[in-house]
Amino acid sequence: MNPRQDPVRPGPASPITVIVDGSAVRGLAGQTVAGVLLAAGRLAWRTTRSGRPRGVFCGIGVCHDCLVTVNGLADVRACQRRAADGDTVSTEDEA
Amino acid sequence: MSAETPDVLVVGAGPAGLAAADAARRAGARVVLLDAAGDAGGQYWRHLPASRPAAAERVLHHGWDRFAALRGQEVLTDAQVWLAERHDDRPPTLHVLVGPADGSDRVRRTFAPTTLVLATGAYERTLPFPGWDLPGVFTAGAAQALAKAERIAVGRRVVVAGAGPFLLPVAASLVRTGAQVLGVLEANGWRRLARAWSARPAELLSTRHKAGELAGYVRDLARHRIPYRTGTAVVAAHGTDRVTSVTVARLDADWAPVMGSERRVPADAVCVSHGFVPRTELAVSAGCRLTRDGGVRTDENGLTSVPGVYAAGEITGIGGADLALAEGVVAGLAAAAAADPAGGGISAGQRRDRTVNQRFAARLEAAHGIRPGWVGWLADDTVICRCEEVTAGDLRAGAAATGSRGLRSLKLSTRAGLGVCQGRVCGRTVEDLLNRHTGGLLDAGRTETRPLAAFVRLGELAAGADKEEPA
Numbered sequence: 001m002n003p004r005q006d007p008v009r010p011g012p013a014s015p016i017t018v019i020v021d022g023s024a025v026r027g028l029a030g031q032t033v034a035g036v037l038l039a040a041g042r043l044a045w046r047t048t049r050s051g052r053p054r055g056v057f058c059g060i061g062v063c064h065d066c067l068v069t070v071n072g073l074a075d076v077r078a079c080q081r082r083a084a085d086g087d088t089v090s091t092e093d094e095a
Numbered sequence: 096m097s098a099e100t101p102d103v104l105v106v107g108a109g110p111a112g113l114a115a116a117d118a119a120r121r122a123g124a125r126v127v128l129l130d131a132a133g134d135a136g137g138q139y140w141r142h143l144p145a146s147r148p149a150a151a152e153r154v155l156h157h158g159w160d161r162f163a164a165l166r167g168q169e170v171l172t173d174a175q176v177w178l179a180e181r182h183d184d185r186p187p188t189l190h191v192l193v194g195p196a197d198g199s200d201r202v203r204r205t206f207a208p209t210t211l212v213l214a215t216g217a218y219e220r221t222l223p224f225p226g227w228d229l230p231g232v233f234t235a236g237a238a239q240a241l242a243k244a245e246r247i248a249v250g251r252r253v254v255v256a257g258a259g260p261f262l263l264p265v266a267a268s269l270v271r272t273g274a275q276v277l278g279v280l281e282a283n284g285w286r287r288l289a290r291a292w293s294a295r296p297a298e299l300l301s302t303r304h305k306a307g308e309l310a311g312y313v314r315d316l317a318r319h320r321i322p323y324r325t326g327t328a329v330v331a332a333h334g335t336d337r338v339t340s341v342t343v344a345r346l347d348a349d350w351a352p353v354m355g356s357e358r359r360v361p362a363d364a365v366c367v368s369h370g371f372v373p374r375t376e377l378a379v380s381a382g383c384r385l386t387r388d389g390g391v392r393t394d395e396n397g398l399t400s401v402p403g404v405y406a407a408g409e410i411t412g413i414g415g416a417d418l419a420l421a422e423g424v425v426a427g428l429a430a431a432a433a434a435d436p437a438g439g440g441i442s443a444g445q446r447r448d449r450t451v452n453q454r455f456a457a458r459l460e461a462a463h464g465i466r467p468g469w470v471g472w473l474a475d476d477t478v479i480c481r482c483e484e485v486t487a488g489d490l491r492a493g494a495a496a497t498g499s500r501g502l503r504s505l506k507l508s509t510r511a512g513l514g515v516c517q518g519r520v521c522g523r524t525v526e527d528l529l530n531r532h533t534g535g536l537l538d539a540g541r542t543e544t545r546p547l548a549a550f551v552r553l554g555e556l557a558a559g560a561d562k563e564e565p566a
Contacts, residue, residue, distance in 0.1 A: 001246050001273035008271070009150035010143050010246060030144030035245040043337050044230035050484050053336050055230045056249075057481070057520075059237025060138060061131075061196070062218045064515040065481065073199050075515075079237070080196035082133055082144075 016085035021092060027083050034059070034066050034078035037089075045078070045091035097205070098188055101127040102434035103427070104208035106176055106189070106377060109137020110158075110416045111408025112214030113165040114423025115430070119212075120168065122431035127206060129174040129191065131549075135166050137216055138236060139416045141243040155243055155268050157308055158416060174204075177551045179380040186211035186403040187381045192551065199555050210403045210430040213378050213391065214423060217371040217409035221257070222469050223487075223524060225331040225477045227367070231338030235265040235368035248274035250364025254341055256280040256329040257368040259463040263312035265366055266321055276321045277362055280343065282350050282369070283463055284326035291462030305417060305455060330357065330472035332365055341365055344472070351468030369465055372523060373410040376549070388412060389523075395446065397426030398433075405430045414456030421448040470528070479528065480521045482514020487528065494532035502536045505529055 003010050013028035018036055027036035034056050037045055044053035046067055057065040059079050066078040069090040083089075101124075105116040108130035116128035128135075136142060140162045143149045153159040173194055179187040186208055194201030219234045226232065233249050235257060241247040253274045255266045258281060266276045281288070292306075316323050330352050331342040345356035373390045375383075384392045384400040390412035397405040407426035408419035428441045475488030493509035505511075511525045512518030518525065530536050 001248060003246075005273070006246060007154045008143070008152060008246065011148045011150070013147040028147065030146040031245055035241065035247055038241065038247050038249070039245075048484055052228060052484070053230050054228070054481075056233060056237055056241070057228075058219065058234045059240040060218060060234075062516060062519045063481065067515075073197075076197040079240070080132075082195065 016083060018083050018086075019088045021090060029085070031083055032079055033068060033070065033076070033081050033083045033087070033089055036083045037078065037091075098207035099127070099204065101125050101206065101208050103127075103210050103212060103430045104186075104189065104206050105129070105212040105214060105427070107137065107214035107216055107408070108132075108135040108170045108172075109214060109216050109408065109419065110139055110162075111216070111419035111423035111426075112137070112212070113162070113168065114420045115212045115214055115405075115407050115427030116168055117165050118424045118427030119431040122428055122435075124431035124434055126431075127171060127208070128168060129171040129176075131173070131175045131196070133172050133196075135168075135170045135172065136162060138240065139419075140166075141240050143244060143246065154271060157264075158420075161420065175201075175549050175551075176377055177549045179377060179382075181382050184402055185209075186401065192555070197550075199552060200558065201555065208403075209434040210405065211381070212397070212405045212407060212423075212426050212430050213381070213383070213399075213410060214406070214408045214419075214426075215374045215377055215410050217373050217413060218519065219368050220370045220372050220465070220523060221367050221520065222369045222465065223477055223479050223521070224329065224472050225474050226333055226338070226341075228478045228481050228484075229332050229334050229338050230336065231334065231363055232332050232365045232367065235261060235366040238364075238366040239265050239268055242268040242272040246272060248272040249366065250274060250338075250362070252277055252362045253364045253366060254278055254280065254329060254343075254360065254362045255366045256282075256327075256343075257370075258282040258465065259368060259370055259459065260309055260312075261368050261371075263309065263316070265368070267312055267315050269366070270319050270321070274364075276319070277360060278322040278324055278343075279316060280327040280329060281323065281325045281463075282328045282346055282466070282469075284346070284348055287348065288325060288462050291458055294458070294461075305415075328352070328469075328472070329365055329367065333359075338363060338365060347468060348466070349468035350466040351471040370463065371409060371413045372519075373412065375410055378404075378406060378410060386412065393426075395425075395449075396429035396441065397422055398429065403430075403433060412456060413459070414452060415459070418449070418452035418456055421445070421452050425449050470531070479524060480511040480514060480518075482516050482520075483510040483512075485509050485511040490525065490528050491532050494529060500533040500535065500537045502526065502529060502538050505533070505536075 044055040046054045054065045057063045061080040068078045070076045103119040105128045178190040188207045192201040238249045330344045344352040378391045391406040405426040407422040473487045
């Protein structure tokens with residue numbers, strides 16, 4: 001949410017840039033890959049064998065719905081991996 | 096590989112693990128406390144990362160002062176236990192990978208502690224309903240984690256539904272993260288809630304701050320004009336590639352939907368929780384025996400069935416953070432004393448604290464435990480196993496076609512629970528449904544009996560030796 005209205009009063013965060021499927025997406029240092037994707041307006045980024053979309057479900061690393069490829073490494077849980085500046089995230093790993 | 100040999104190794108840095116490590120340290124033990132996450136606090140005290148510290152973190156938390164006092168300890172973070180190597184007469188040797196989650200070249204460390212405290216917590220039990228696999232349906236825990244650790248609201252117009260007091264803090268976090276909460280729907284009716292919460296009032300006195308905490312949340316809902324509806328559930332989510340609306344229905348006392356009570360509510364997110372499941376994979380790998388409810392069996396000191404292995408918090412049975420803290424203190428002191436018998440003991444007050452909070456946990460189960468009528472909202476094409484996309488109809492047909500009453504064989508023939516999450520999400524639901532379809536499973540065991548405590552890449556292990564940290 002907008003930090004100026006946030007009752008938790010978060011401190012300033014350094015911006016990071018993550019390349020998602022070839023496009024630059026801005027995020028904040030300390031965010032997970034899932035957090036960066038959700039904040040950028042993406043709700044789903046994986047497709048099941050039967051073609052159904054999936055994104056975050058459990059949010060704590062249990063369900064494996066949110067898997068992405070990070071820097072060429074497949075099957076990384078987006079909700080568990082902290083995004084690093086310059087990370088390359090690919091969500092098209094089902095092919 | 097040379098193993099590190101602390102007096103006490105504590106796995107899990109949530110309330111129970113933090114309390115256990117702190118108590119053991121105060122008793123003079125050499126302690127290593129580790130956690131798979133990037134920060135201490137567990138799910139309960141999830142918070143913004145150190146790179147973005149918040150000035151008013153306590154707005155989203157209860158017991159933040161206790162956490163502030165406990166978090167000063169050294170914690171080995173990003174540390175994933177992947178194997179427990181058993182021994183006959185002492186705790187297992189734990190093999191750990193330290194580095195970014197699901198990475199490929201993490202540092203390997205090995206611990207052969209004198210005593211071990213397992214405090215791995217719990218994860219959510221979410222009952223399936225039509226459309227629950229649509230994006231926009233989250234566990235309540237996911238909404239809570241994203242709100243607390245990232246300040247992200249999972250939707251703009253959100254319905255919170257399921258059973259149990261956990262729904263209340265989730266709604267409170269959502270409104271403080273900028274979401275509109277359309278309602279909090281509790282499956283149980285007032286009658287059951289009132290009976291469970293008003294029984295033995297004298298006993299409640301000793302945990303009255305918790306009753307006060309709940310009352311505070313209810314006042315908070317009223318202040319934000321969020322309806323709290325009992326005997327009500329989300330019985331379906333609708334949309335093509337994301338949730339756009341939900342069907343809400345009244346439930347009877349057994350959680351069966353009341354025909355004709357359904358109504359459609361536009362919403363862009365649903366947060367669901369029906370309780371919690373102890374996270375026992377590591378305990379099972381270590382050889383610990385479980386109770387019938389699926390928690391780790393312990394004695395009054397937190398000692399498990401394995402010599403030198405203690406357990407504390409939600410993995411011993413769901414009871415909330417206060418019980419986890421109390422159990423952590425007792426297990427930490429007992430583990431320290433077992434590692435060095437010259438140290439101190441456990442006080443009567445510390446034991447009493449544990450007992451009082453255990454009674455509170457029993458009350459929770461009586462008020463909010465899952466009732467069997469929920470299967471009434473399933474359709475034949477409702478997905479049960481999200482990984483393998485096995486439906487309710489597949490399970491019924493599988494049981495009828497094979498005539499089998501074996502959980503293992505039915506899982507193999509239907510593939511339910513065999514996907515990448517290994518049945519963590521659907522395991523108990525699959526067991527419940529197959530129990531009904533077969534007239535009783537012959538090997539109704541828990542789904543948690545897996546050899547590995549966590550997922551690892553074989554390549555990462557093979558690459559290994561040069562990554563070992565000198566002990």
